Each structure stands twice: as structure tokens, then as C-alpha cells.
Amino acid sequence: MKKTLRELRPVYVVGIGLHKYQHLSDTTYVTLGLTAVRAALNDAGIGWPSVESAYTGTALIGMAASRPMLRHLGATGIAMAQVENASASGSTAFRQACLDVASGISDVALAIGVDKPAMLNGAPGKTRIRDLVGARVAPFTHFALLANEYMNRYSVSAEQVAQVAVKNNRNGANNPFAQRRKAVTLEEVMAGPAISGTLTRLQCCPVGEGAAAVIVASGDAIEKLKIDRARAVRVIASVSRSERVYRGAKNNDAELTRETVAQAYNEAGIGPADLDLIELHDAFTIEELLYVEAMGLCGEGEGAAMSASGATDIGGKCAISASGGLIAMGHPIGPTGAGQVAEITRQLRGEAGVRQQPNAKIGLAHMVGVGAVCVVHVLQKDA
Amino acid sequence: MPETIAAPPELYSASPDGIPKLNGGRCIACGYVFFPPQSYGCEICGASGDQLAPLALKGEGVLRSFATVHLYQGKGIEAPFTVGVILLDDGPAVRALLTQKTDAGLKIGDRMRTVLVGAVPDEGGAGANELRFTRQELLK
Numbered sequence: 220m221k222k223t224l225r226e227l228r229p230v231y232v233v234g235i236g237l238h239k240y241q242h243l244s245d246t247t248y249v250t251l252g253l254t255a256v257r258a259a260l261n262d263a264g265i266g267w268p269s270v271e272s273a274y275t276g277t278a279l280i281g282m283a284a285s286r287p288m289l290r291h292l293g294a295t296g297i298a299m300a301q302v303e304n305a306s307a308s309g310s311t312a313f314r315q316a317c318l319d320v321a322s323g324i325s326d327v328a329l330a331i332g333v334d335k336p337a338m339l340n341g342a343p344g345k346t347r348i349r350d351l352v353g354a355r356v357a358p359f360t361h362f363a364l365l366a367n368e369y370m371n372r373y374s375v376s377a378e379q380v381a382q383v384a385v386k387n388n389r390n391g392a393n394n395p396f397a398q399r400r401k402a403v404t405l406e407e408v409m410a411g412p413a414i415s416g417t418l419t420r421l422q423c424c425p426v427g428e429g430a431a432a433v434i435v436a437s438g439d440a441i442e443k444l445k446i447d448r449a450r451a452v453r454v455i456a457s458v459s460r461s462e463r464v465y466r467g468a469k470n471n472d473a474e475l476t477r478e479t480v481a482q483a484y485n486e487a488g489i490g491p492a493d494l495d496l497i498e499l500h501d502a503f504t505i506e507e508l509l510y511v512e513a514m515g516l517c518g519e520g521e522g523a524a525m526s527a528s529g530a531t532d533i534g535g536k537c538a539i540s541a542s543g544g545l546i547a548m549g550h551p552i553g554p555t556g557a558g559q560v561a562e563i564t565r566q567l568r569g570e571a572g573v574r575q576q577p578n579a580k581i582g583l584a585h586m587v588g589v590g591a592v593c594v595v596h597v598l599q600k601d602a
Numbered sequence: 603m604p605e606t607i608a609a610p611p612e613l614y615s616a617s618p619d620g621i622p623k624l625n626g627g628r629c630i631a632c633g634y635v636f637f638p639p640q641s642y643g644c645e646i647c648g649a650s651g652d653q654l655a656p657l658a659l660k661g662e663g664v665l666r667s668f669a670t671v672h673l674y675q676g677k678g679i680e681a682p683f684t685v686g687v688i689l690l691d692d693g694p695a696v697r698a699l700l701t702q703k704t705d706a707g708l709k710i711g712d713r714m715r716t717v718l719v720g721a722v723p724d725e726g727g728a729g730a731n732e733l734r735f736t737r738q739e740l741l742k
Contacts, residue, residue: 348640351609351698353735354676356685363669364687364697371667371710416669464634464645 221411223455223486227321231441231451232598234263234434235561237568240398240549243336244428248280250332252288254553254560255430259329260292265444267292270434273299273324276312276332277553279339279515284581288333298325304501305341305588307333307459309431310524312455312555314437314594324471326440330560333430335552343590358589359423359503363416365470366505370417373520382526383504384422384546390533393545393573398425398549423503424545431558448601452567454488456597461590470509472587477513477594480585484515487581487597491515494537495579496566498559500587501544507531511539538576541566559584560596606678610734614661619648621661622716625718626694628657635659637694662738663690669713670705672738688714688735701736707723715718 224230236258238251242488252275260267275285281495285299304311309332318329338366385405408421442450461477465471485488491514501507508522516537517525525531531539542548542562545555563582565571584596614622626637631649637659643650658702666687674681686708701719702708714735 279691282700343707346640347640348642349610349613350638351613351696352685353608355608355671355674355683355699356697357671358687359673360669360671363671364667364685367669367689368667368710415671415673443630 224317224321225455225486225488226355228323229438230231230317230320230435230454231438231601232433232454232560233436233441233446234259234265234432234449235564236260236262236283236432237396237558237561238430239396240427240429240551240554240558241308242398243427246428247333248284248333249288249291251335251428252331253291253430255333255432256289256292256329256331256527257290259432260432263436263446264444265327265434268295269295269440269444270327270329271320272316272319272547273297273329273331274312274315275299275301276304276309276330276557277301277334278303278305278308279334279337279552283582284333293570304334304592304594305590306502306550306552307556307588307592307594309558310594310596311459312585313596314459314558316433317457320437322434327434327436329432330428331559332554332557334551335428336426336551341589354442357415360415360417361501362505363414363418365472365509366415366418368507368591370468371506374378375520375523378405379523380417380504380508381405381422382502382523383507384408386526387501387540387544387546388421390541390574391547394543394548396419396429397543397547397560398427398429399543399547418503418505420521422546424502424550427549427551429549429551429554429558431554431561433557433564434476445448450568451601452564452598454485454596455582455599456595458483458486459592459594461592471591472506473509474517474584475591475593476587479595480514480583482599483583483595487599489597493581495582496538496541496563496576496582498542498562498582498584499540499544501546502550504546507539507544516584533574533576541571541574541576554583556586556594558588560598562596563598567598597598605730608678611731614733615658617661618700622718623658623661624696624716626657626659626692628655629653630655632634635693637690637696659690659694662715663688663711663715665708665710666695667710668700668705668708684708686714686735689696698733701734701740708737715741
């Protein structure tokens with residue numbers, strides 16, 4: 220009979236590390252990745268030889284990224300592979316690391332997301348199935364269309380949607396690993412430049428370079444390696460789904476998130492009211508409103524009002540993207556999902572400094588990838 | 603692939619009523635109607651081959667959403683241009699360029715229809731037709 224992650228051997232995040240997300244530079248992916256992995260090993264207080272398997276979440280670097288990077292930690296001969304799942308690559312690398320530990324195949328596993336911007340032709344463009352718009356509808360226009368429909372349906376203004384960028388940039392300003400580190404006013408967000416529909420530049424995430432590493436371990440390994448159990452954070456759900464055909468006038472992106480998050484709630488034995496923080500796939504402002512509703516944090520069309528109430532600020536009922544989210548922390552693709560797990564771990568440990576969500580006990584990480592896929596994890600402070 | 607026209611000609615056909623039809627498909631096994639056409643397999647039931655039949659869809663529907671694109675560096679068109687999602691009377695929702703450059707006067711719920719616009723420059727500079735959607739009231 221099949222089992223959920225929680226029914227397998229407990230999995231704990233024991234180490235996190237990042238390389239700052241930043242504009243494309245001449246820094247190699249090797250340096251980006253090693254910086255994050257060494258920081259994660261240091262955070263866990265373990266040596267590289269203790270790590271038994273490694274998954275590199277990356278979409279843009281190219282074939283065979285892992286060993287040319289990780290051999291510089293000492294070529295220990297461990298299992299390693301790349302994981303590509305579009306924007307959810309880092310989330311999926313983390314899931315694979317969790318599954319290794321949960322199954323008992325490894326006691327300690329690494330997920331390392333690393334990427335550098337590159338213009339690649341993705342596989343969806345190679346199916347020879349053409350449509351009426353082709354490249355003229357970029358992701359920002361896909362979401363501009365959803366924003367237009369949402370604003371019309373619920374009488375929400377462009378400024379209310381843009382307010383998401385004000386909150387997330389405010390959070391990102393306090394995150395030393397964020398690509399955008401400047402608080403902005405609503406006027407600055409609205410001032411443009413206009414990108415598509417009502418979306419302006421500051422409502423679209425920057426895609427740069429960076430790295431995020433997460434080390435997971437079993438309870439046995441925590442004992443054996445004398446890892447500080449008080450700083451370990453348990454992973455209580457891991458769910459990965461892909462889009463179905465949602466007939467009628469439904470929003471595919473919201474529906475995919477709705478069913479993925481519902482499954483994660485079920486596996487974790489929690490509901491939306493139990494969440495203290497969420498790291499959410501806010502590549503574009505409108506997504507935050509669509510997804511908080513799909514996650515059941517409020518009713519349909521109530522996302523903007525909930526945001527305006529302060530409920531999703533740090534210090535509110537459920538902090539959304541305390542890291543700054545994709546909009547401010549940035550979206551370097553491979554690292555993004557692993558970086559979300561790092562932020563939630565930091566928060567649940569109570570080590571997030573000025574970004575700390577008070578008394579954070581349960582956090583959810585949510586990524587969407589083009590194609591389309593959705594990957595969700597729930598983390599809990601071990602009682 | 604560089605694109606000089608967004609809508610390839612194999613996706614639509616002339617119609618006696620002057621409203622070009624969209625070349626969609628229908629799954630004989632489960633009845634699912636889809637656009638754009640493909641023969642790899644049905645997204646609902648997985649049926650393939652002869653089970654996926656061509657189906658001409660009327661080029662008429664209702665505007666579900668729209669967005670004026672301000673940033674575009676590809677070929678064949680200069681920003682701004684306006685894209686719409688049209689819920690076809692025959693079922694599927696399609697995304698298409700609209701005839702108007704900006705969203706002036708557009709409303710969600712507007713009746714829309716297909717129209718061929720000419721003289722979209724192609725790589726040889728000769729010009730090609732392109733299928734777009736337009737507000738029906740503009741044609742009255």
C-alpha cells in the first residue's frame with residue numbers, strides 16, 4: 220500500500236546555505252553552488268563525507284552540472300544527479316533528497332539549486348503544436364491576462380494587485396540574499412515601465428543567478444553526527460502534481476495549486492489556519508492573490524482585502540513570502556524552490572532576525588513550474 | 603523559432619460566411635473538443651490516431667480577458683499590441699492577437715469573431731495574412 224512522506228521515516232532539514240541571488244555576473248556556477256553547499260554543511264555542523272546523495276536542481280546550466288561542482292568538496296563517490304522541473308527544479312531536488320532519507324536509502328542527502336540565466340529553447344516549444352500567439356504571449360502576458368480577468372470578476376483595482384509588490388519588496392529589503400533589496404512605494408510600482416496589461420516591471424520577478432542548498436537527515440543521522448536537534452525542522456508533507464484539464468471557465472494555474480496544496484494539507488494533517496508562513500510562487504503579483512485564495516487562506520476574490528488588512532505581512536496571521544518572494548528575493552530558477560525551504564527553516568528556528576514571523580511553527584513552500592507542475596512542502600518545528 | 607506571424611495558416615480555414623473557422627480537433631472516444639489540433643493523444647482519455655478527428659470550430663466567441671503587451675522584442679510585430687482570451691461558442695478557450703493595438707473600448711464579455719488581416723510583413727518583406735480576433739460591433 221502506498222504511503223505519504225509522513226508515514227515513512229521522519230526527515231529533518233538540518234542545514235541551509237545560500238549564495239546571494241544577483242544579476243548575471245562572471246561568477247561560475249561552481250562558485251555559486253559551492254558557496255551555498257559549504258554554508259549548509261557549516262550550518263548543519265557536519266562534513267561533506269557524511270552526505271550520501273546529492274540532487275542538483277537546475278534548468279539552464281546544461282547537462283551534467285553536479286560532479287564538476289561537487290567534486291571540489293572531495294570526490295566521495297556518492298550518488299548525484301541533476302533535477303530539472305522548470306521553476307520547480309529546486310523544489311523537486313529537495314523532494315528527491317527527502318525521499319532518499321525517508322525511504323532509508325540515505326541517512327543524509329543534499330539538495331542544491333544553482334543556475335545562471337541563459338536563453339534556451341524549452342521543450343514545450345519543440346512539440347510542433349502551434350497556437351495562435353506563439354512567442355507573443357510570454358509568461359508575463361499569461362499572468363497579465365489572468366490579472367485582467369481577476370480584476371474584472373472581483374472589482375479589484377490594478378493598485379490592489381500591485382500592493383503585493385510593495386509588501387514583498389519591503390520583506391526583501393531585509394534579506395541579505397535578495398536580488399532586490401529596496402523598499403518601494405505603491406507609486407513607484409505603478410510608475411512602470413509597463414510590461415503587459417496592468418503589470419509593471421516591479422510586479423515581475425527578476426531572473427538572475429544564485430544558489431541555495433538544503434541538507435536533510437534522518438533521526439539516526441542526527442544522533443550519530445551529533446547535529447543540534449533543537450535546530451532541526453521536520454518535513455511533514457511533500458507533494459508534486461501536474462496540471463489536469465480543468466473544464467469550464469476555471470483558471471488552470473489556481474486549480475493546480477488548489478489540488479496540490481489540498482493534498483499537502485491532507486498529508487500533513489493541517490489546514491490553512493495552521494500556517495504561520497508561506498513562501499509562495501509570486502513570479503508576478505497577481506499570482507499571490509490567486510494562490511492565497513486557492514490555498515484556502517481566504518475566500519475567492521478576497522485576497523487583495525486580506526493583503527490590505529496586514530494579515531499576510533510579517534507579524535500578521537500568516538506571513539506570505541517573508542523572504543521577499545520571487546518578486547524581491549528573485550527567481551534564479553534552479554535555486555528558488557530550495558531557497559524557499561531555507562527561508563522557512565530559518566523562520567521555524569527563530570533565526571530570521573528582522574524578518575522573523577513571531578512564533579512560527581508551521582510553514583509551506585509552494586512552487587509552480589511551466590508545463591505545468593506544482594510542488595509543495597510543509598515544514599514543522601519539531602515539538 | 604523566429605516568428606514573423608503569430609498564427610500559422612494551418613490553424614484556420616476560410617468559411618462561406620466570411621468568418622474564418624479554427625481548425626480544432628475532437629476525440630471520438632470521449633468527445634473532448636480541443637484547440638490547437640494535434641494527433642499525439644487526447645489529454646482527457648489518451649486515445650490517439652484515428653480517434654482524434656479534425657473539427658472546424660466557428661470563429662466566434664466571447665472575450666474572457668485581454669492584455670496590451672508593452673514589451674516585445676521578437677519579429678513581425680511591434681509593441682504595443684493586444685492579446686485576448688476568447689471563449690469560443692464551440693467550447694475551447696483560445697488566445698489570439700486582436701485587431702486593435704491597444705485595449706481602448708474593450709470589455710470583458712464583448713462578442714468577438716475571427717478576421718484575416720493582411721500585410722503582416724514576413725521575412726521576405728512580401729507580407730502575409732494573419733488570423734486575429736476583432737470586436738463584432740466594429741464590423742457592424
